[in-house]
Amino acid sequence: MSRMRRAAVAAVGALALLSPAACGGADSGADQEVEVFTWWADGGEKAGLDGLVAAFDEQCDYSFVNGAVAGGAGSNAKQVLASRLQQGDAPDTFQAHAGAALSEYIAAGQIEDLSALYDEWGLTEALPPGLIDNLSVDGKVYSVPANVHRSNVLWTNTSVLADAGITAEPTTLADLLAALDTLKAAGISAPLAIGKDWSQLMLLEAVLISDLGPEGFTGLWTGATDWNSPEVTQGLENYKRLLSYTNTDRDTYDWTDAGKLLMDGKAGFFLMGDWAPSDFEAKGFTDFGYITFPGNGDTFQWLADSFVLPQGADNPEGTKCWLKTVGSAEGQQAFNLKKGSIPARTDAVEADYPAYQQSAIQAWKTGTQVPSCAHGAACSQGAIEAANSAIGKFSSDQDLAGLQKAMSAAAALGKN
Ligand code: BGC
Secondary structure, eight states: OOHHHHHHHHHHHHHHHHSGGGGGHHHHOTTOEEEEEOSOOSHHHHHHHHHHHHHHHHHOSSEEEEOOOOSGGGTTHHHHHHHHHHTTOOOSEEEEESSGGGHHHHHTTOBOOOHHHHHHHTHHHHSOHHHHHHTEETTEEOOEEOOBEEOOEEEEEHHHHHHTTOOSOOOSHHHHHHHHHHHHHTTOSSOEEOOSHHHHHHHHHHHHHHHHHHHHHHHHHHTSSOTTSHHHHHHHHHHHHHHTTBOTTGGGOOHHHHHHHHHTTSOSEEEEOTTHHHHHHHTTOOOEEEEEOTTOTTEEEEEOEEEOOBTTOSOHHHHHHHHHHHHSHHHHHHHHHHHSOBOSSTTOOGGGSOHHHHHHHHHHHHSEEEEOTTTTSSSOHHHHHHHHHHHHHHHHHOOHHHHHHHHHHHHHTOOO
Protein backbone atom coordinates (compact mmCIF):
# COMPACT_ATOMS: atom_id res chain seq x y z
CA MET A 1 0.00 0.00 0.00
CA SER A 2 1.40 3.45 -0.85
CA ARG A 3 2.36 5.76 1.97
CA MET A 4 -0.41 8.23 1.11
CA ARG A 5 -2.96 5.47 0.99
CA ARG A 6 -1.65 4.07 4.26
CA ALA A 7 -2.10 7.47 5.89
CA ALA A 8 -5.66 7.65 4.56
CA VAL A 9 -6.43 4.18 5.88
CA ALA A 10 -4.96 5.09 9.26
CA ALA A 11 -7.20 8.16 9.38
CA VAL A 12 -10.28 6.11 8.49
CA GLY A 13 -9.25 3.55 11.13
CA ALA A 14 -9.01 6.24 13.81
CA LEU A 15 -12.50 7.50 12.96
CA ALA A 16 -13.84 3.97 12.95
CA LEU A 17 -12.66 3.48 16.52
CA LEU A 18 -15.03 6.23 17.56
CA SER A 19 -18.04 4.84 15.73
CA PRO A 20 -20.43 2.08 16.84
CA ALA A 21 -19.80 0.21 13.59
CA ALA A 22 -16.29 -0.50 14.84
CA CYS A 23 -17.62 -2.91 17.52
CA GLY A 24 -16.29 -5.94 15.68
CA GLY A 25 -12.82 -4.39 15.94
CA ALA A 26 -9.96 -5.27 13.67
CA ASP A 27 -10.80 -8.98 13.87
CA SER A 28 -13.94 -8.48 11.82
CA GLY A 29 -11.80 -7.22 8.96
CA ALA A 30 -14.72 -5.00 8.00
CA ASP A 31 -12.73 -1.87 7.30
CA GLN A 32 -9.47 -3.37 6.25
CA GLU A 33 -8.40 -2.84 2.68
CA VAL A 34 -6.68 -5.21 0.32
CA GLU A 35 -4.70 -3.47 -2.39
CA VAL A 36 -4.67 -5.66 -5.50
CA PHE A 37 -1.98 -4.68 -8.00
CA THR A 38 -2.60 -5.68 -11.64
CA TRP A 39 -2.32 -4.26 -15.16
CA TRP A 40 -6.00 -4.83 -15.86
CA ALA A 41 -7.03 -1.21 -16.06
CA ASP A 42 -9.82 -1.08 -18.64
CA GLY A 43 -11.86 -2.81 -21.38
CA GLY A 44 -12.19 -6.59 -21.20
CA GLU A 45 -9.40 -6.86 -18.63
CA LYS A 46 -11.15 -4.51 -16.20
CA ALA A 47 -14.38 -6.47 -16.78
CA GLY A 48 -12.55 -9.65 -15.73
CA LEU A 49 -11.13 -7.97 -12.64
CA ASP A 50 -14.60 -6.64 -11.75
CA GLY A 51 -15.94 -10.22 -11.93
CA LEU A 52 -13.27 -11.37 -9.50
CA VAL A 53 -13.95 -8.44 -7.17
CA ALA A 54 -17.66 -9.32 -7.12
CA ALA A 55 -16.74 -12.85 -5.96
CA PHE A 56 -14.31 -11.38 -3.38
CA ASP A 57 -17.07 -9.12 -2.03
CA GLU A 58 -19.28 -12.21 -1.65
CA GLN A 59 -16.64 -14.33 0.04
CA CYS A 60 -14.61 -11.86 2.11
CA ASP A 61 -15.17 -9.17 4.68
CA TYR A 62 -12.49 -6.82 3.34
CA SER A 63 -12.56 -3.97 0.88
CA PHE A 64 -10.85 -4.16 -2.47
CA VAL A 65 -8.51 -1.33 -3.42
CA ASN A 66 -7.68 -1.17 -7.10
CA GLY A 67 -3.94 -0.77 -7.63
CA ALA A 68 -4.05 -1.29 -11.42
CA VAL A 69 -1.36 0.32 -13.60
CA ALA A 70 -2.38 0.40 -17.29
CA GLY A 71 -0.20 -1.11 -20.05
CA GLY A 72 -0.50 -4.44 -21.85
CA ALA A 73 1.44 -7.43 -20.50
CA GLY A 74 2.46 -5.33 -17.49
CA SER A 75 4.74 -3.12 -19.59
CA ASN A 76 4.39 -0.26 -17.07
CA ALA A 77 3.12 -2.16 -14.03
CA LYS A 78 6.18 -4.36 -13.68
CA GLN A 79 8.50 -1.37 -13.32
CA VAL A 80 6.25 0.34 -10.79
CA LEU A 81 6.01 -2.92 -8.83
CA ALA A 82 9.77 -3.50 -8.86
CA SER A 83 10.42 -0.08 -7.39
CA ARG A 84 7.69 -0.47 -4.76
CA LEU A 85 9.11 -3.83 -3.69
CA GLN A 86 12.56 -2.30 -3.48
CA GLN A 87 11.27 0.50 -1.26
CA GLY A 88 9.50 -1.94 1.07
CA ASP A 89 6.10 -0.67 -0.15
CA ALA A 90 4.58 -3.95 -1.34
CA PRO A 91 0.90 -4.02 -2.33
CA ASP A 92 -1.19 -6.61 -0.44
CA THR A 93 -1.10 -8.83 -3.52
CA PHE A 94 0.09 -8.56 -7.11
CA GLN A 95 -0.51 -10.25 -10.43
CA ALA A 96 2.39 -12.39 -11.66
CA HIS A 97 2.73 -14.97 -14.41
CA ALA A 98 2.97 -18.62 -13.51
CA GLY A 99 6.30 -20.18 -14.42
CA ALA A 100 9.81 -18.80 -14.79
CA ALA A 101 8.59 -15.21 -14.30
CA LEU A 102 8.06 -16.00 -10.60
CA SER A 103 11.66 -17.07 -10.15
CA GLU A 104 13.20 -13.70 -9.32
CA TYR A 105 10.54 -12.91 -6.67
CA ILE A 106 11.09 -16.31 -5.08
CA ALA A 107 14.89 -16.06 -5.16
CA ALA A 108 14.76 -12.58 -3.61
CA GLY A 109 12.43 -13.80 -0.83
CA GLN A 110 9.78 -11.28 -1.93
CA ILE A 111 6.82 -13.68 -1.90
CA GLU A 112 5.59 -16.18 0.69
CA ASP A 113 5.29 -19.95 0.50
CA LEU A 114 1.58 -20.83 0.12
CA SER A 115 1.89 -24.64 0.37
CA ALA A 116 -0.07 -24.96 3.64
CA LEU A 117 -2.89 -22.83 2.23
CA TYR A 118 -3.03 -25.01 -0.90
CA ASP A 119 -3.79 -27.99 1.35
CA GLU A 120 -6.25 -26.05 3.48
CA TRP A 121 -8.18 -24.76 0.44
CA GLY A 122 -8.11 -28.01 -1.54
CA LEU A 123 -6.07 -26.47 -4.36
CA THR A 124 -3.63 -29.36 -4.54
CA GLU A 125 -6.48 -31.54 -5.85
CA ALA A 126 -8.32 -28.86 -7.82
CA LEU A 127 -5.42 -27.65 -9.99
CA PRO A 128 -3.54 -29.62 -12.66
CA PRO A 129 -0.21 -30.96 -11.29
CA GLY A 130 1.73 -29.55 -14.28
CA LEU A 131 0.47 -26.05 -13.50
CA ILE A 132 1.30 -26.41 -9.78
CA ASP A 133 4.87 -27.36 -10.81
CA ASN A 134 5.10 -24.05 -12.64
CA LEU A 135 4.17 -22.18 -9.47
CA SER A 136 6.61 -24.09 -7.28
CA VAL A 137 10.28 -24.15 -6.38
CA ASP A 138 11.79 -26.93 -4.26
CA GLY A 139 8.35 -28.39 -3.57
CA LYS A 140 6.93 -25.10 -2.21
CA VAL A 141 4.15 -23.37 -4.10
CA TYR A 142 4.21 -19.57 -4.33
CA SER A 143 1.09 -18.31 -6.09
CA VAL A 144 -2.54 -19.02 -6.87
CA PRO A 145 -3.49 -19.15 -10.58
CA ALA A 146 -6.68 -17.46 -11.72
CA ASN A 147 -6.80 -18.85 -15.24
CA VAL A 148 -5.05 -20.25 -18.29
CA HIS A 149 -4.78 -18.06 -21.40
CA ARG A 150 -3.88 -19.23 -24.90
CA SER A 151 -1.47 -16.95 -26.74
CA ASN A 152 -1.15 -18.47 -30.24
CA VAL A 153 -4.50 -17.31 -31.63
CA LEU A 154 -4.93 -15.37 -34.88
CA TRP A 155 -8.00 -13.13 -34.76
CA THR A 156 -9.60 -12.16 -38.07
CA ASN A 157 -11.91 -9.42 -39.30
CA THR A 158 -14.58 -11.52 -41.01
CA SER A 159 -15.82 -8.81 -43.40
CA VAL A 160 -12.34 -7.70 -44.43
CA LEU A 161 -11.41 -11.27 -45.39
CA ALA A 162 -14.73 -11.88 -47.15
CA ASP A 163 -14.48 -8.62 -49.11
CA ALA A 164 -11.04 -9.66 -50.36
CA GLY A 165 -12.45 -13.07 -51.42
CA ILE A 166 -10.58 -15.06 -48.74
CA THR A 167 -12.84 -17.97 -47.93
CA ALA A 168 -10.46 -20.70 -46.74
CA GLU A 169 -8.77 -20.44 -43.35
CA PRO A 170 -4.97 -20.35 -43.63
CA THR A 171 -3.53 -23.47 -41.98
CA THR A 172 0.15 -23.09 -42.90
CA LEU A 173 2.58 -20.18 -42.96
CA ALA A 174 2.49 -20.30 -46.77
CA ASP A 175 -1.32 -19.97 -46.69
CA LEU A 176 -1.04 -17.02 -44.34
CA LEU A 177 1.49 -15.25 -46.59
CA ALA A 178 -0.79 -15.84 -49.59
CA ALA A 179 -3.79 -14.40 -47.70
CA LEU A 180 -1.71 -11.37 -46.67
CA ASP A 181 -0.76 -10.80 -50.32
CA THR A 182 -4.42 -11.03 -51.31
CA LEU A 183 -5.33 -8.42 -48.71
CA LYS A 184 -2.55 -6.13 -49.90
CA ALA A 185 -3.76 -6.44 -53.47
CA ALA A 186 -7.24 -5.51 -52.20
CA GLY A 187 -5.84 -2.26 -50.82
CA ILE A 188 -5.18 -3.19 -47.16
CA SER A 189 -1.65 -1.83 -46.82
CA ALA A 190 -0.83 -3.37 -43.42
CA PRO A 191 -3.00 -6.50 -43.26
CA LEU A 192 -1.37 -7.98 -40.14
CA ALA A 193 -1.94 -5.72 -37.11
CA ILE A 194 0.71 -5.70 -34.41
CA GLY A 195 1.81 -3.72 -31.37
CA LYS A 196 5.13 -3.03 -29.68
CA ASP A 197 7.93 -5.29 -28.40
CA TRP A 198 6.10 -8.02 -26.42
CA SER A 199 3.42 -8.45 -29.06
CA GLN A 200 6.13 -8.78 -31.73
CA LEU A 201 7.79 -11.37 -29.50
CA MET A 202 4.48 -13.28 -29.54
CA LEU A 203 4.57 -13.30 -33.36
CA LEU A 204 8.15 -14.54 -33.36
CA GLU A 205 7.20 -17.31 -30.93
CA ALA A 206 4.21 -18.38 -33.05
CA VAL A 207 6.38 -18.54 -36.18
CA LEU A 208 9.02 -20.58 -34.34
CA ILE A 209 6.36 -23.05 -33.14
CA SER A 210 5.40 -23.53 -36.81
CA ASP A 211 9.00 -23.92 -37.96
CA LEU A 212 10.47 -25.99 -35.12
CA GLY A 213 7.42 -27.89 -33.86
CA PRO A 214 6.31 -27.81 -30.21
CA GLU A 215 9.22 -29.78 -28.82
CA GLY A 216 11.88 -27.85 -30.73
CA PHE A 217 10.20 -24.60 -29.68
CA THR A 218 10.07 -25.49 -25.98
CA GLY A 219 13.75 -26.46 -26.16
CA LEU A 220 14.63 -22.86 -27.08
CA TRP A 221 13.89 -21.90 -23.46
CA THR A 222 15.34 -24.95 -21.70
CA GLY A 223 18.63 -25.02 -23.64
CA ALA A 224 17.75 -28.20 -25.57
CA THR A 225 17.33 -26.37 -28.91
CA ASP A 226 20.22 -24.38 -30.34
CA TRP A 227 19.22 -20.79 -31.10
CA ASN A 228 22.00 -20.64 -33.69
CA SER A 229 20.80 -23.55 -35.84
CA PRO A 230 19.83 -23.08 -39.53
CA GLU A 231 16.22 -24.06 -38.64
CA VAL A 232 16.00 -21.12 -36.25
CA THR A 233 17.55 -18.83 -38.89
CA GLN A 234 14.81 -19.96 -41.29
CA GLY A 235 12.18 -19.20 -38.63
CA LEU A 236 13.63 -15.73 -38.11
CA GLU A 237 13.53 -15.13 -41.86
CA ASN A 238 9.85 -16.07 -41.91
CA TYR A 239 9.27 -13.73 -38.99
CA LYS A 240 11.01 -10.90 -40.85
CA ARG A 241 8.82 -11.55 -43.87
CA LEU A 242 5.63 -11.50 -41.79
CA LEU A 243 6.70 -8.30 -40.07
CA SER A 244 6.80 -6.63 -43.50
CA TYR A 245 2.99 -6.98 -43.64
CA THR A 246 2.45 -5.15 -40.34
CA ASN A 247 1.80 -1.49 -39.49
CA THR A 248 5.12 0.38 -39.53
CA ASP A 249 4.17 2.44 -36.45
CA ARG A 250 4.00 -0.83 -34.46
CA ASP A 251 6.59 0.19 -31.86
CA THR A 252 4.35 2.92 -30.49
CA TYR A 253 1.26 0.68 -30.22
CA ASP A 254 -0.06 -1.13 -27.19
CA TRP A 255 -2.04 -4.30 -28.02
CA THR A 256 -5.38 -2.48 -27.76
CA ASP A 257 -4.25 0.05 -30.40
CA ALA A 258 -3.27 -2.81 -32.71
CA GLY A 259 -6.61 -4.51 -31.97
CA LYS A 260 -8.34 -1.30 -33.04
CA LEU A 261 -6.75 -1.65 -36.51
CA LEU A 262 -8.55 -4.99 -36.81
CA MET A 263 -11.80 -3.56 -35.44
CA ASP A 264 -11.65 -0.60 -37.85
CA GLY A 265 -11.15 -2.89 -40.86
CA LYS A 266 -7.63 -1.59 -41.48
CA ALA A 267 -6.19 -5.10 -41.00
CA GLY A 268 -7.47 -8.61 -41.66
CA PHE A 269 -5.42 -10.51 -39.05
CA PHE A 270 -4.20 -9.89 -35.50
CA LEU A 271 -2.13 -12.33 -33.46
CA MET A 272 -2.96 -11.94 -29.78
CA GLY A 273 -3.76 -13.94 -26.66
CA ASP A 274 -7.34 -14.84 -25.93
CA TRP A 275 -7.83 -11.78 -23.76
CA ALA A 276 -8.57 -10.04 -27.12
CA PRO A 277 -12.22 -11.10 -27.65
CA SER A 278 -13.46 -9.80 -24.30
CA ASP A 279 -11.86 -6.48 -25.18
CA PHE A 280 -13.46 -6.54 -28.67
CA GLU A 281 -16.81 -7.24 -27.08
CA ALA A 282 -16.36 -4.57 -24.42
CA LYS A 283 -15.87 -2.16 -27.35
CA GLY A 284 -18.85 -3.44 -29.32
CA PHE A 285 -16.95 -5.32 -32.05
CA THR A 286 -18.37 -8.73 -32.87
CA ASP A 287 -17.39 -9.21 -36.54
CA PHE A 288 -14.39 -11.39 -35.75
CA GLY A 289 -13.25 -14.97 -36.19
CA TYR A 290 -10.34 -16.94 -34.78
CA ILE A 291 -7.92 -19.65 -35.84
CA THR A 292 -4.88 -21.24 -34.27
CA PHE A 293 -1.79 -19.53 -35.69
CA PRO A 294 -1.13 -21.19 -39.08
CA GLY A 295 1.35 -24.07 -38.83
CA ASN A 296 0.91 -24.48 -35.06
CA GLY A 297 -1.27 -27.60 -35.45
CA ASP A 298 -2.76 -28.62 -32.11
CA THR A 299 -0.20 -26.67 -30.07
CA PHE A 300 -1.71 -24.71 -27.19
CA GLN A 301 0.73 -22.01 -26.16
CA TRP A 302 -0.19 -21.20 -22.59
CA LEU A 303 0.30 -18.68 -19.84
CA ALA A 304 -1.44 -18.22 -16.52
CA ASP A 305 -2.17 -15.16 -14.39
CA SER A 306 -1.63 -15.77 -10.72
CA PHE A 307 -1.61 -13.82 -7.45
CA VAL A 308 0.93 -13.90 -4.64
CA LEU A 309 1.31 -12.97 -0.97
CA PRO A 310 4.21 -10.50 -0.86
CA GLN A 311 6.58 -10.40 2.10
CA GLY A 312 5.62 -7.41 4.22
CA ALA A 313 2.06 -7.04 2.88
CA ASP A 314 0.09 -4.74 5.22
CA ASN A 315 -2.94 -7.01 5.38
CA PRO A 316 -1.85 -10.64 4.96
CA GLU A 317 -5.16 -12.01 6.27
CA GLY A 318 -7.06 -9.94 3.71
CA THR A 319 -4.66 -11.11 1.01
CA LYS A 320 -5.31 -14.73 1.98
CA CYS A 321 -9.02 -14.14 1.50
CA TRP A 322 -8.30 -12.65 -1.95
CA LEU A 323 -6.13 -15.66 -2.85
CA LYS A 324 -8.77 -18.07 -1.59
CA THR A 325 -11.34 -16.32 -3.82
CA VAL A 326 -8.97 -16.46 -6.81
CA GLY A 327 -8.56 -20.21 -6.37
CA SER A 328 -12.24 -20.94 -5.68
CA ALA A 329 -14.59 -22.40 -8.31
CA GLU A 330 -16.89 -19.35 -7.98
CA GLY A 331 -14.03 -16.86 -8.26
CA GLN A 332 -12.57 -18.58 -11.33
CA GLN A 333 -15.93 -18.66 -13.06
CA ALA A 334 -16.75 -15.01 -12.29
CA PHE A 335 -13.32 -13.95 -13.54
CA ASN A 336 -12.91 -16.14 -16.60
CA LEU A 337 -16.38 -15.62 -18.05
CA LYS A 338 -15.42 -11.96 -18.45
CA LYS A 339 -11.67 -12.27 -19.10
CA GLY A 340 -11.85 -14.76 -21.99
CA SER A 341 -9.44 -17.24 -20.41
CA ILE A 342 -10.31 -20.68 -19.08
CA PRO A 343 -10.32 -21.69 -15.42
CA ALA A 344 -7.12 -23.21 -14.08
CA ARG A 345 -9.25 -25.56 -11.93
CA THR A 346 -10.02 -28.91 -13.51
CA ASP A 347 -13.59 -29.06 -12.10
CA ALA A 348 -14.93 -26.23 -14.30
CA VAL A 349 -18.14 -27.04 -16.16
CA GLU A 350 -17.51 -26.56 -19.88
CA ALA A 351 -21.15 -25.86 -20.67
CA ASP A 352 -21.05 -22.76 -18.44
CA TYR A 353 -18.77 -21.06 -20.97
CA PRO A 354 -19.36 -19.56 -24.44
CA ALA A 355 -18.19 -21.30 -27.63
CA TYR A 356 -14.63 -19.96 -27.85
CA GLN A 357 -13.83 -20.88 -24.25
CA GLN A 358 -15.39 -24.33 -24.66
CA SER A 359 -13.04 -24.94 -27.58
CA ALA A 360 -10.10 -23.64 -25.53
CA ILE A 361 -10.98 -25.95 -22.60
CA GLN A 362 -10.88 -28.89 -25.04
CA ALA A 363 -7.68 -27.71 -26.73
CA TRP A 364 -5.95 -27.28 -23.33
CA LYS A 365 -6.88 -30.86 -22.44
CA THR A 366 -6.09 -32.55 -25.73
CA GLY A 367 -3.52 -30.33 -27.47
CA THR A 368 0.26 -30.14 -27.11
CA GLN A 369 1.10 -27.58 -24.43
CA VAL A 370 4.03 -25.20 -24.87
CA PRO A 371 4.89 -22.28 -22.56
CA SER A 372 4.92 -18.60 -23.54
CA CYS A 373 8.12 -16.60 -23.12
CA ALA A 374 6.51 -13.17 -23.62
CA HIS A 375 4.08 -13.92 -20.76
CA GLY A 376 6.47 -15.48 -18.33
CA ALA A 377 5.66 -19.19 -18.44
CA ALA A 378 9.02 -20.06 -20.04
CA CYS A 379 11.09 -16.94 -19.33
CA SER A 380 12.20 -15.07 -16.22
CA GLN A 381 11.60 -11.31 -16.00
CA GLY A 382 15.23 -10.73 -16.97
CA ALA A 383 14.88 -12.94 -20.05
CA ILE A 384 11.62 -11.24 -21.08
CA GLU A 385 13.18 -7.80 -20.81
CA ALA A 386 16.21 -8.85 -22.86
CA ALA A 387 13.98 -10.52 -25.50
CA ASN A 388 11.73 -7.46 -25.73
CA SER A 389 14.68 -5.21 -26.22
CA ALA A 390 16.15 -7.50 -28.92
CA ILE A 391 12.83 -7.60 -30.72
CA GLY A 392 12.36 -3.81 -30.46
CA LYS A 393 15.82 -3.25 -31.92
CA PHE A 394 15.10 -5.64 -34.78
CA SER A 395 11.85 -3.81 -35.53
CA SER A 396 13.90 -0.78 -36.55
CA ASP A 397 17.25 -2.17 -37.76
CA GLN A 398 16.07 -5.47 -39.37
CA ASP A 399 19.43 -7.04 -38.46
CA LEU A 400 18.58 -10.74 -38.49
CA ALA A 401 21.98 -12.01 -37.32
CA GLY A 402 21.86 -9.49 -34.47
CA LEU A 403 18.38 -10.71 -33.49
CA GLN A 404 19.48 -14.34 -33.48
CA LYS A 405 22.44 -13.58 -31.24
CA ALA A 406 20.46 -11.38 -28.87
CA MET A 407 17.60 -13.89 -28.55
CA SER A 408 20.08 -16.64 -27.78
CA ALA A 409 21.57 -14.49 -25.01
CA ALA A 410 18.12 -13.56 -23.69
CA ALA A 411 17.00 -17.20 -23.50
CA ALA A 412 20.14 -18.09 -21.56
CA LEU A 413 19.11 -15.63 -18.83
CA GLY A 414 16.18 -17.61 -17.60
CA LYS A 415 15.39 -21.25 -18.20
CA ASN A 416 12.40 -22.95 -16.77
C1 BGC B 1 -1.72 -11.21 -19.15
C2 BGC B 1 -3.16 -11.08 -19.52
C3 BGC B 1 -3.41 -9.71 -20.10
C4 BGC B 1 -2.44 -9.46 -21.25
C5 BGC B 1 -2.55 -8.11 -21.90
C6 BGC B 1 -0.83 -10.83 -20.29
O1 BGC B 1 0.51 -10.81 -19.90
O2 BGC B 1 -1.42 -12.52 -18.75
O3 BGC B 1 -3.99 -11.27 -18.40
O4 BGC B 1 -4.74 -9.61 -20.52
O5 BGC B 1 -1.13 -9.55 -20.73
O6 BGC B 1 -2.39 -7.08 -20.99
